[in-house]
Amino acid sequence: MDVNDSRSAVASPRQTDRFRQNLPSRYSRDRVFQASAWLATGIAVAVLVWLLLTILIDGVGTLNWTFITSYPSRKPEQAGILAALAGTLWVMVVVAAVTFPVGVGAGIYLEEFASDSWLTRLIEINISNLAGVPSIIYGLLGLAAFVRLMEPVTGGRSVLSGALTLTLLILPVVIVATREALRAVSNSIRLAGLALGATQWQVVWNHVLPIAFPGILTGVILALSRAIGETAPLIAIGALTFIPFLPEGLQSPFTVLPIQIYNWIGRPQDEFHAIAASGIIVLMAVLLLMNTLAIYLRNRFQKSL
Amino acid sequence: MVSNTAAKLTLKAENVSVYYGPTLAVREVYLDIPRNQIVALVGPSGCGKSTILRCFNRLNDLIPGARVEGQIHFDGRDICDPRVDPVELRRRVGMVFQKPNPFPKSIYENIAFGARINGYQGDMDELIERSLKGAALWDEVKDKLKESGLSLSGGQQQRLCIARAIAIEPEVILMDEPCSALDPISTHKIEELMHDLKKRYTLVIVTHNMQQASRVSDRTAFFNAKETAQGGKLGYLVEYDSTQRIFSDPKEETTRDYVSGRFG
Ligand SMILES: Nc1ncnc2c1ncn2[C@@H]1O[C@H](COP(=O)(O)OP(=O)(O)O)[C@@H](O)[C@H]1O
Ligand SMILES: [Mg+2]
Helix, strand or coil: CCHHHHHHHHHCCCCHHHCCCCHHHHHHHHHHHHHHHHHHHHHHHHHHHHHHHHHHHHHHHHCCHHHHHCCCCCCCCCCCCHHHHHHHHHHHHHHHHHHHHHHHHHHHHHHHHCCCCHHHHHHHHHHHHHCCCCHHHHHHHHHHHHHHHCHHHHCCCCHHHHHHHHHHHHHHHHHHHHHHHHHCCCHHHHHHHHHCCCCHHHHHHHHHHHHHHHHHHHHHHHHHHHHHCCCHHHHHCCCCCCCCCCCCCCCCCCCCHHHHHHHHHCCCCHHHHHHHHHHHHHHHHHHHHHHHHHHHHHHHHHHCC | CCHHHHCCEEEEEEEEEEEECCEEEEEEEEEEEECCCEEEEECCCCCCHHHHHHHCCCHHHHCCCEEEEEEEEECCEECCCCCCCHHHHHHHEEEECCCCCCCCCEHHHHHHHHHHHCCCCCCHHHHHHHHHHHCCCHHHHCCCCCCEHHHCCHHHHHHHHHHHHHHCCCCEEEEECCCCCCCHHHHHHHHHHHHHHCCCCEEEEECCCHHHHHHHCCEEEEEEEEECCCCCEEEEEEEEEEHHHHHHCCCCHHHHHHHCCCCC
């Protein structure tokens, strides 16, 4: 470089006029965005509060212990939610018991073990697409596969058929969530383990899974929360709406909370609409309990890291 | 080569070339690595130092599409042979990475893991103490072995990784720029540690720091890269000799320019 050149570069006056910082306008844009974000949050919260309030106003009056411990009835003042609540709990336990090992296992296989072949890529694309299939389609599949084809095992329109149908519905979500959680684990941890002479399974089990577990758990519980509110696929497989008894086993006929609520809302009498609102409160309480459990478990596992 | 020096070799790379997919990344490397010495691999970025280092513990196996040609003799066997079990090999050839990567577990667990999976039979507490002392970390952590490895400073974390590596009693320790993420004081501590480690292990270190290479290593391999016709880079070994020779009287002009800081 020419010496003269560099000297003139140093000597040249600072050309502050080439920068237009324009702070007022930048700060005001800041404020506009902050306000929009607040507004968006406000709208979402307001809608939610409005929804909750109307339901509480409609339903709290008829929500009492008799309502929770009674079977459905033709008379709204005697009708209760017990069979549906028990059905929902049965179904959710089975769904969780099947979804967790199958979904998380598939996620682990695809993310950690599968080689990148055309077959795995085909499976991946299909799983992502399955997550977007309308739930009624799963109902039809469940009807054909579990209710009809596998009737000797499932017992027809049973708890097991319903649970397996819902499992199919949420498996793609669980698999995708598991893979996301695994992918978020830094590769340096895997390398550290393998470089110490660990097998791939030892690395996954001892180091990757514990880190990914809170994320996996959140995904599973969110998926279960979706399953708990599903109505259409269970109607499609023909879950009953009038069940004056508790499920006794996996092959028992059953109903679930959303079906019961749907059934009551469909009736002309206002009294039934009120107990439908009470049913919604019960459903939301179950959901809230599940999410609380999820947060509790997640914090416990995060602390143990 | 005289036979009595040959007997003291640990690793011997012969005509090693590495491909990533269809592209040749490093070509025809010959390296003799003598036992209980420190060999430094130096050269500009992208010339294949890490790639070659990963051949010695078959870590390239984990990179889809990576392919190693040639032979690397270790203990009478060619470790590039697919029949050699990489899991078994990695117990004997340990590795320390550029960025400290302790497991997000207690200091104790960080070291116990490798020992446990490799079927260590002895007293675990004793092994932990011995490994931490070997990595010059014991005095700083002996009262908090139950605390997370991530609670340590960067330099301490790197020494924890060294402790973890020596806990499984390897013969060779590979280090890929082990000090590049550390401050000068931590770097100094690790360099002192390398001198100690050399008594029991053979060390192969990649470094960008010429002073470090000249301070700690016995032999230095200088790599360079040239542009290929496809616009990529092809790494190759320029010169491999005693460190003293490489820094004072190298055969190649490019080596002299590089070690004196004139390019790279
Ligand atoms: N995982 C990888 N996949 C594809 N190419 C790679 C990979 N790792 C390294 N390379 C290529 O190999 C060459 C050597 O890289 P590397 O060994 O990391 O060099 P260095 O450690 O000397 O900086 C580079 O051209 C780099 O682009
Ligand atoms: Mg490198």
